[in-house]
Amino acid sequence: MEEKKYILAIESSCDETSVAVVSLENDLVSNVVASQILSHKRFGGVVPEVASRHHVEQIISCMEEAMTAASVTVADLEAVAVTEGPGLVGALLIGISAAKAFAWANDLPLIPVNHMAGHIYAASYVKPLEFPLMALLVSGGHTELVYMPEHGEYKIIGETRDDAAGEAYDKVGRVLGLDYPSGKEIDELAHQGNDTFNFPRAMIKEDNLDFSFSGLKSAFINTVHNAEQKNEILDRLDLAASFQASVVEVLKKKTLDACTEYPVKQLVVAGGVAANKGLRQGLTDAFAKSFPDVELIIPPLNLCGDNAGMIGAAALVEYKKNNLAGWDLNGNPGLSL
Ligand code: KG4
Numbered sequence: 539m540e541e542k543k544y545i546l547a548i549e550s551s552c553d554e555t556s557v558a559v560v561s562l563e564n565d566l567v568s569n570v571v572a573s574q575i576l577s578h579k580r581f582g583g584v585v586p587e588v589a590s591r592h593h594v595e596q597i598i599s600c601m602e603e604a605m606t607a608a609s610v611t612v613a614d615l616e617a618v619a620v621t622e623g624p625g626l627v628g629a630l631l632i633g634i635s636a637a638k639a640f641a642w643a644n645d646l647p648l649i650p651v652n653h654m655a656g657h658i659y660a661a662s663y664v665k666p667l668e669f670p671l672m673a674l675l676v677s678g679g680h681t682e683l684v685y686m687p688e689h690g691e692y693k694i695i696g697e698t699r700d701d702a703a704g705e706a707y708d709k710v711g712r713v714l715g716l717d718y719p720s721g722k723e724i725d726e727l728a729h730q731g732n733d734t735f736n737f738p739r740a741m742i743k744e745d746n747l748d749f750s751f752s753g754l755k756s757a758f759i760n761t762v763h764n765a766e767q768k769n770e771i772l773d774r775l776d777l778a779a780s781f782q783a784s785v786v787e788v789l790k791k792k793t794l795d796a797c798t799e800y801p802v803k804q805l806v807v808a809g810g811v812a813a814n815k816g817l818r819q820g821l822t823d824a825f826a827k828s829f830p831d832v833e834l835i836i837p838p839l840n841l842c843g844d845n846a847g848m849i850g851a852a853a854l855v856e857y858k859k860n861n862l863a864g865w866d867l868n869g870n871p872g873l874s875l
Pocket residue numbers: 552676677678679680703704705707708719720721722723725809810811812813814815842843844
């Protein structure tokens with residue numbers, strides 16, 4: 539009987555060093571994530587140089603730990619997968635260099651993976667993906683609606699014209715004096731407050747699938763600064779609730795519009811902001827009402843943030859298409875789907 543084979547997947551595009559072992563049947567066997575958040579917190583955002591240095595320090599031990607946790611040896615590996623982009627170029631290069639060296643030394647093929655495709659394929663650990671599929675990708679760097687007619691085929695049908703949703707969360711969080719990244723904490727505060735500030739819902743009435751969050755961010759910041767100048771104290775819970783209500787309403791409306799225009803079998807919500815409780819609940823309710831036949835897949839919290847497990851799942855699709863990289867593979871910070 540043939541032995542089971544695995545892919546070793548590596549992710550280092552931003553501030554998590556992560557290595558996973560995934561079987562060719564798409565079982566996630568191990569998924570080691572070393573977060574650098576504590577090092578970046580005091581700067582209020584990810585410092586690229588600091589991120590690269592941490593990746594260098596962590597990558598080898600993460601590779602060893604992922605293999606040990608999965609009880610696999612090099613002989614059990616079929617290929618090595620790595621995030622090619624988008625992301626911070628210095629950070630990407632650490633994962634890519636480690637992947638190339640390991641693959642070359644062990645005579646294994648190298649699979650290049652798009653980080654955003656990875657976020658979508660995280661959902662494949664919950665349920666097999668069925669097409670056509672719509673993905674709402676919401677992270678610190680991206681806000682996109684992606685239509686997928688087939689495995690590995692991506693069509694961006696809507697995107698943000700300025701800030702990403704996660705970026706807006708992090709920027710208003712800073713004004714509230716919260717630590718970076720502040721999405722999770724704002725989400726928690728929002729559940730204890732009410733939508734009293736009536737912040738703008740940008741582009742909600744426009745006949746397209748694009749987003750804009752910079753106006754909302756400015757409205758929030760101006761409200762807080764104006765109150766400070768008048769020595770007024772605003773309710774932080776209501777501020778958070780009002781901000782979140784605006785983000786969720788816009789994301790929900792555009793996602794429903796996208797599924798009206800492009801009928802699909804499944805909706806995948808992916809990226810760090812997919813962890814948002816308000817968004818998860820809002821989409822669940824809206825789809826149960828408007829599209830009861832569309833299956834909603836929102837990965838568990840540990841698969842929403844950056845992790846190599848998702849890179850391994852997306853790599854399987856590329857591997858089946860024989861999309862392999864040469865030894866000249868480079869980091870591609872602006873890689874699009
Ligand atoms: O996908 P991700 O881990 O990294 C990128 O590729 O950007 O997303 C990180 C983003 C951050 O902006 C963070 O504030 C946001 O996801 N985030 C949240 C929540 N948890 C993380 N935003 C809103 N609500 C949350 N519960």
